[in-house]
Amino acid sequence: MQQRLIRSLAVIGALLLVGGVMAGGIEFEDPWIREAPPGAPSLAGYMVVKNPSAEGRSLVGATSPAFGKVTLHRTEMEEGMARMVHQERVEVPAGGAVRFEPEGYHLMLMKPVEALKAGDRVEITLRFEDGESVPVTFEVRKDVGAGHMQHQQMQHGQ
Numbered sequence: 001m002q003q004r005l006i007r008s009l010a011v012i013g014a015l016l017l018v019g020g021v022m023a024g025g026i027e028f029e030d031p032w033i034r035e036a037p038p039g040a041p042s043l044a045g046y047m048v049v050k051n052p053s054a055e056g057r058s059l060v061g062a063t064s065p066a067f068g069k070v071t072l073h074r075t076e077m078e079e080g081m082a083r084m085v086h087q088e089r090v091e092v093p094a095g096g097a098v099r100f101e102p103e104g105y106h107l108m109l110m111k112p113v114e115a116l117k118a119g120d121r122v123e124i125t126l127r128f129e130d131g132e133s134v135p136v137t138f139e140v141r142k143d144v145g146a147g148h149m150q151h152q153q154m155q156h157g158q
């Protein structure tokens with residue numbers, strides 16, 4: 001009887017974890033990194049940043065022990081060419097969300113310390129303008145959208 005109760009509690013705990021990471025009112029959903037071929041100079045990280053609070057928040061940077069440098073990027077189309085543009089800040093409006101996804105905003109993860117493969121977990125600390133820093137665990141995955149452009153083939157703009 002007691003064992004069944006413990007098992008139910010474990011299931012509830014797991015469901016809460018699936019719901020996303022909560023920190024300072026900001027919620028990070030589905031954080032993942034696209035697997036890249038070994039030796040790739042950079043990888044891309046994606047997630048959904050939700051801000052259920054009544055105040056707008058701005059993401060201004062990120063760091064990770066797994067990468068030499070992490071910056072905020074956005075892919076923009078210019079005359080039919082995809083181009084990555086560095087973002088000083090990404091605003092997450094009150095009661096809104098910003099999607100980091102292929103062909104849009106992404107975390108540009110440069111100079112990986114070691115090759116990462118699907119299934120690996122990496123911690124990236126996201127920094128907000130108000131000084132709050134939030135560590136988030138990202139999972140490395142193979143890209144599911146085969147139709148997507150290869151990130152490495154795009155031009156880098158600053």
Ligand SMILES: [Cu+2]
Nearest residue numbers: 073084106108
């Ligand atoms: Cu980029």
